[in-house]
Amino acid sequence: MNVANPEGYTTPDGRRIGGVLMEMKNITLRFGGVNAITNISFDIRDGEIRAIIGPNGAGKSSMLNVISGFYVPQEGEVWFKGYKRGPMKPYQVARLGIARTFQNIALFDGMSVLDNIMTGRLTMMKSGLLGQAIWWGGAQREETENREKVEKIIDFLEIQNIRKTPVGRLPYGLKKRVELARALAAEPKLLLLDEPMAGMNVEEKEDMSRFILDVNDEFGTTIALIEHDMGVVMDLSDRVVVMDYGKKIGDGTPDEVRNNQDVIDAYLGVSHD
């Protein structure tokens, strides 16, 4: 498998990965005098599951925020679908086909699971406030269509039984799943997951891993994820970027990364003798 082939490559389990979907070129991000990210370049291929790992404070979340357009780097370029991306508003990012979940769940606690997921489709609704209020003609049709899409996602993630439950009453693992559902509702081309397994027990992690693989397989969604659980990362992802102190110290398939001396040093520490 030649992962450097610009046309794409085939994974060991037989999935076809396409060309470059997103490319980060020489990104540097500074907060005041602190370099959060220093001169990092990597790409994300179409259909791939791409992980970003690293010890605490390595700059992973900053990197994800650069990908999502929330942070604008001082240096470097972000290319998406073959175009160079300038500074953008969050809704513009969403319309481009990028959706994300958050490390600390960001759902509307008082709203039902269904309504929360429906908010994921807001950018696709065209009818105005008045039309929505009267709920007639186009607005009604639009809501029905969007509801259908949302119901398919509910079915996919097996959360039918909590459809009408307020999110605030759900256990942590299910909230994470609802967040994933909301991100999927936007029908993203690229899905960003910020620590999807944090704080989960083994069973919940297994479920979440299965859903991530199924999303990638069923919808062809490209996924970039940050995760601490090394076992999960190595099993799930096709390629891994390793960061330490804002620098890229490794990039490649899980096996390549696992045998990279810099990565081993960063994770296990180096003796100073």
Place this chain on the structure above:
Amino acid sequence: MSENATTDHPQSIPALLARNAARWGGYPAYREKEFGIWQSWTWAETAAEVRAIALGFMSLGIERGDHVAIIGRNRPALYWSMVAAEMCGAVPVPLYQDAVAEEMAYVLDHCGARFVVCGDQEQVDKVLEVQDRLPGIHHIAYLDKRGMRKYDHSAMNALADISAEGLAGHHRFEEELNRRTAELTYDHTCVMLYTSGTTGKPKGVVLSNRNIIETSKNSAEFDRLNHNDDILAYLPMAWVGDFIFSVGQAFWTGFTVNCPENAATMMTDLREIGPSYFFAPPRVFEGQLTNVMIRMEDAGRIKKRMFDRYMALARKVGPAILDGKPVSGMDRLRYWLGNVLVYGPLKNTLGYSRIRVGYTAGEAIGPEIFDFYRSLGINLKQLYGQTEASVFITQQPDGEVRSDTVGVPSPGVEVKIAESGEVFYRSPGTFVEYYKNAESTASTKDAEGWVATGDAGFFEEGTGHLRIIDRAKDVGKMADGSLFAPKYVENKLKFFPNILEAVVFGADRSMCTAFINIDLTAVGNWAERNNIAYASYQELAGHPKVYEMIQSHVEEVNRSVAADPMLSGCQIHRFLILHKELDADDGELTRTRKVRRNIIAEKFADLIDALYVGKDEIYTETEVTYEDGRKGKIKATLEIRDAAVVAPEQRMAAE
């Protein structure tokens, strides 16, 4: 018997389907909730779907007499697959979907299944796990495509693709399919169902079209079921009752079968459908009542008082009104008001607003639970049945309903009680044979067609209603010769909401002892209200206050048992509360949640010993099987308590 039964009605399930498509073409036959909406198929559409699946099976080379295993939750396409299999001259064999791969392997091997229709990836995985031992499996079909893309599809397909293939090639398969469907007679096998078996390996019960159609016809006429009725199909497809309700009676009467979205939404779906004909095992009714009571405990004072007041009235006059017995005009008016304020809304919440006929069976139901539902005006009745009888042996006619009998013989069924007290029956629903097990067939069904139920019972004088005491083989003698009927005592214990399961020992012993399983919902809620903190089931089960509560229940049962001179020896002298819930995955219960006495006695032999040698506590280690098949161990030190017994005065006097 019904050898001369008329031939003026269709003689097979596929023939009934053709009749229904012609007679009720535009009426709904099956509904399933999917994507949040009830999807519906008329009888005409159902006939088309079934034909497509049958053509698909033909394209895969299905032969007459092949066995087609069906594994999954209740879904229309799985019911259709069963009928489609019969159309091709094959035999459908529904399996319990929660069975682990090992259990499935036995059944798949025993019936020699050539085709397996699975609901989803989970079921396919289980079949694949054991497939190397089952060379007979020719093709696997699945309904839900999710996660299946990467599987080797050389001998596997989505059912939708199989039907599409069949439809595309219908010119090639149609003639042969029609020929096979036309040659089906009343004596062809309709379905084969494996009994869960409280002892030994499951047995394949072969039921013919005659068994299913005659039984469906008789029972449907008994309760005047018609094509406007609605049922909810949520019980395991491998259980004979589900086949009779969701296929037999549905095809005979043309009523609508509604399939829930998934197991977790069953209660919501029940409320939305509001079935007019409903079956549930006692534990479902118990669970709902417990829920209602827990919620009323948390309700406001006014609501609570209104509920208590009107429930007291309902208990007094509700059953009488339901049975059409005389009730004063004033009480009728108050009951009507109660219906507006309490019963109606409550029934609506439970999903029972439209129930015309409700049945429960399988286990004894507590009189309070039974009366609660009847007092609300829900026509809940009891029946007594078996897989081997195509369900119905006895059932209660409207107006003659009591919690302690199982009714009069169903239409067409003859019942007799043997010398030993064992109940025998003979009916048009009596099974053909146990598959590949002539020996068991011979020992169960005699030459005249009488079948031993394995239950001991008697006909009540005056009413002619059958009463079941216990499993015939479980009824024994104690060391002093007095009668030992464990189930009788266990049922009395289980009528307390706090007790989920009880196992009584005492055959050939000097006294009776018991294992108790607490009900986590009820006891957990009680603990919350009484500020008792607990971290696990095990800790709650071992709590001294819980022991006190259970002890008071046991002693109350002892008083009630002592009142019956024949059974007063069955009072419980010592008991303990088990540290784990009895579970079918550990083999302690059957898949239909019946206690497997021998296995429990073997597995917990150390605990039984401790009960009889007089220890106060015992340390034990128990192996448990987790849902994914892994095994683990739990350790616990269990307390053993003595319970007060009522002195057996009558017996002393008699001696």
